[in-house]
Amino acid sequence: MQMPPLDPAILERREEIVRALRAIVPGDGVIDDAESMRPYECDALSAYRQMPLVVVLPETVEQVSAILRYCQETGVKVVPRGAGTSLSGGSMPVGDAILLGLGKFNRILEVDYANRCARVQPGVTNLAISKAVEADGFYYAPDPSSQIACSIGGNVAENSGGVHCLKYGLTTNNLLGIEMVLMSGEVLRIGGKHLDTDDYDILGVMTGSEGLLGVVTEVTVRILRRPTTARAVLLGFPDEADAANCVAAVIGAGIIPAGMEMMDRDAIHCAEAFVKAGYPMDVDGLLIVELDGPQVEVDHLVDRVAAIAREHNASTVRTSSSEAERLLFWAGRKAAFPAVGQISPDYMCLDGSVPRRRLVEVLARMRELSKRHGLRVVNVFHAGDGNLHPLILFDANNPDELRRCEEFGADILRLCVEVGGVLTGEHGVGIEKRDLMGVQFEQIDLDQQMRVKCAFDPDHLLNPGKVFPRLRRCAELGRLTVLQGKIPFPDLPRF
């Protein structure tokens, strides 16, 4: 993985930069010794790491603004970081950039039940929002699997999803407003407690921009009343194709489950050995379908899903009859990643999305690729929305295996695009899929995205080396050659 070459002029100015940051953030908010910076050298894509130039942990929006203005004026790059749980290297440090940690922005500022929203600082964890409103029967819907650790600011940057986003949407569908700071130091308040805007939807484009456009310093999220009932149906299919077809049939019948997860044979066996969830071992495909809502609706839909599964040759059909049983059905799925960690020194988790009708074909071709690259792959995925999470098993201490793993991963993502899908459903591009952007997009598409980047960050100082394979200079992108003279279009109808 190539990162941009370090700028020796910046490295030379390190002492001066540290001093300037200390003048903005007093006390222990600036970290510059190697030992204390070590925990920041990578995010959850831990195969790649680099020590930052210096770590700064501001506590106020004024400090964030002053830091960014200083960096803009003196040409210093900035990598923003929430909780550091990115699976795509979105917050991986860069050696000649300061790492701007938002961890001290950890307060819930306001809960407003009449308007069904909460105003929080970006360092608050995803789960902490739900915990803060739990006693009153509310929750925050998007639930990435790292929700115990990941921050809401990071969720905004990555447009995080989760098991329940089929029914409740991604982060972008659950935000009302943000406060953000541009590289210029300007502080913008976008949205609020009302819906939509009469201007351009800056909140919308900020969400999922992977820290390349601005630094979020406050978030207003929509909170929902927690459904009174949730039940899960565990379905086993001897034939994987039947499992995939069952997913389509459930949705075709007009049912949008709260979650619909699928596991392949290897994943089932791994998870069962690890947590003893009681999964059937003689099936090639396992589905967990969760229905939530009012009890009468859930009971009704559970029966319909079970009936559809039987029509699709399910050999196991079990509906949870207690909360404990529902959690047990989920235990195996939720432990799938650590379970795979038990059978392999390392694994790489991928994140492509495909049209669901191509699922069986994609799985078959993935197994061929597995043979060709000589590495095992285990599949768990959000089947409801076609979001795959293949786990490639490898040993990071073996350089050849890491290389083969990267190649195998790239082949899987190329396959996703080839069948009409995309490189990433919820983890983001980061550094991990950066060099594959050209598989999904033409240069003309990427140029338009980079021009939007120029509108926010004209010197390309925010989160360098991420998302774009090659960042073109704004002046170059802005050039426009106009063909003089009238271009005829006589065949156009007009009246």
Next chain:
Amino acid sequence: MSEILEPREPRDVQHIVEWALGEGKRLRIEGRGSKRALHAASEPAQLVSLRRLAGVIEYQPEELVLTARAGTRIADIEALLAQRNQMLAFEPPDLGAILGGADNDGSLGGTIACNLAGPRRISAGAARDHFLGFQATNGRGERFKSGGKVVKNVTGYDLSKLLAGSRGTLAILDEVTIKVMPAPEATGTLLVPCAADAEAIALLCRAMGSAHDVSGAAYLPASVAARSLVDELRRPGSGMTALRVEGVTPSVQARLAALEQAFGGGRSKMLDTLESRRLWRELRDARPLWAGTPSAARELWRLSVPPAAGAEVVARLRAGTAAIEPIYDWSGGLIWLSMATDAGNGEAIRAAVSACGGHCTPIRASSERHTDTTGPIAKLSQRIRESFDPRGIFA
């Protein structure tokens, strides 16, 4: 420049932009023109209509995805979806009649460019939330794509969000992919009479915070309810709150009963599926506000505010101006206002809205849309605009 250009192919669109760049012309883009009055060009501009760039390209019901040309009629898409028991969950309003255009002639591209949404906005989102990807030509004459044709995708910037609500000022959409959803099997509505706006909004907010999955929460004051097409609203002669639930039949019945118990106060009525659809359709288009009233004398505005502040915003306006009629939707967060034509309306409304946070749009009014041009958001917006359209050819 009175003739309208009507491209048939994306490549025609590119030719038009290249021509405008070469000749220094400005272009005004519209879908089918049903909402033309919403955005009058401030300078002379060549009108470009996408009405011939129409047709559904791909529809996969099980994928919950539909791709169509931008000029495709929303009504045609909804008819196609209905054959498979699906719908556009954001319930796009039909503003044709309000704006003096044709009924049911709004296009997919126009709906997205205005980021429209109906009563279900509070539970299902707006056009922006269902807009998955597109192909468009920017002001440089380059045809580019963004997003994708799958429901879950975070690859690259979400430019769909910028295009939604951009009113044709960033790029000319030609192909649009949207997320579609299953249509509910049944719909029911609980009607609770309520005399005062503030009391009604408080009830709506409590209902939205309940566990009964309310998908529509509106209030019509007595004079507005009197113009409803639905007998149960028209007859009682009082203001009426309406709570909608949708889903499978047993669930709708159970939730209606639960809502009645919690909020009915012994005075409520229920509407069945057919009558509910009638009511929420007329609310979607704000019909009771303008139907049967002479259009010239009254302005129509659309305000988005924090739901709980809805009644307060209207009270503030009533203190200064006589004869205001509102419909509250989105639990109080969306206010349709009808008021006597007055050059001062815009300023009064903006002051009332800014007191609680929100925005307002003149739908049929003497004042034009007000845009700030000095603040940091305005400056950023201008740079975003230039990133798509450096010469400012999209009027």
